[in-house]
Amino acid sequence: MMKNRNLRLIAITAFIFALAGGLIWYVINNPTDSMVERMLSSEQISRSLREHIVLVAVSMAGALAVGIPGGIFLSRPGFYRLGKILENAVNVGQTVPSLAILAIFYTWLGLGFNTAVFAIWLYSILPILRNTFAGITSIDDEIIESARGMGMTRWRILLRIELPLAAPIIVAGIRTAIVINVGTATLATFIGAGGLGDLIVTGLSIRRDMIIVTGAGLSALLAILLDFWIGEIKNRIVKW
Numbered sequence: 001m002m003k004n005r006n007l008r009l010i011a012i013t014a015f016i017f018a019l020a021g022g023l024i025w026y027v028i029n030n031p032t033d034s035m036v037e038r039m040l041s042s043e044q045i046s047r048s049l050r051e052h053i054v055l056v057a058v059s060m061a062g063a064l065a066v067g068i069p070g071g072i073f074l075s076r077p078g079f080y081r082l083g084k085i086l087e088n089a090v091n092v093g094q095t096v097p098s099l100a101i102l103a104i105f106y107t108w109l110g111l112g113f114n115t116a117v118f119a120i121w122l123y124s125i126l127p128i129l130r131n132t133f134a135g136i137t138s139i140d141d142e143i144i145e146s147a148r149g150m151g152m153t154r155w156r157i158l159l160r161i162e163l164p165l166a167a168p169i170i171v172a173g174i175r176t177a178i179v180i181n182v183g184t185a186t187l188a189t190f191i192g193a194g195g196l197g198d199l200i201v202t203g204l205s206i207r208r209d210m211i212i213v214t215g216a217g218l219s220a221l222l223a224i225l226l227d228f229w230i231g232e233i234k235n236r237i238v239k240w
Helices: 002-029 034-039 042-074 077-093 098-109 113-137 141-149 154-191 197-206 209-237
Strands: none
Touching: 002 042, 002 209, 034 197, 034 209, 042 077, 042 113, 042 154, 042 197, 042 209, 077 113, 098 113, 098 154, 113 154, 141 154, 154 197, 154 209, 197 209
16 A cells, blocks of 8 residues: 555656746747747746745745744644634635735835745634644533543643644645645746746746746646645644
8 A cells, every 4th residue: 555655656646846947948949039038047937936935835834933933832722712712813814815915015015035935824824723722622522521531641641642633634724725726826926036936927028938837837836746745744744
């Protein structure tokens, strides 16, 4: 079974990388005009992709560092009511368009990488915080009472009972956050933070479909790859 999983992981990962590599090779070697050739050079594509990955990595690391501990904290009995209030607030916050979030923080913090990371980080926290809180609070009270009856401390109950049982819901929130993160990072171009959004916006402004498809295609493939990897990690660490 483990061997089959490893082969599946390698095969799908290689397939996604092959699609991305094939797309980059095609657009570099088949420019339609000089403007497309300039925008889709190997240096330009690699720079945009690198900036996008850094935006996603930094903001997601911060979202995980805050979202999971925050959800655990709010799930404690003494803060349950506050957690329900914040859960409803998070659900409302998730309806705010990502471009509006970037625009709001641009007016406060100005242009640049730090502003984009902060706005994307805040937007990515929401599904992680919500799912962590919902996953832990959805565990049957009888299970917790049984653990207490066995003499388990609060920390052991959290680490050995609550987090393993809530893990599928927590990981679902992380997968949602990573996809939202990759998509929102394309909008960072509007506040001067670069990324694959540079290609999409430039292609739209000069009406070059090949540039648009390159930026959008690489963003989609990155989101699919990260979502798949997180799903595979969940399958390997969760003990049902």
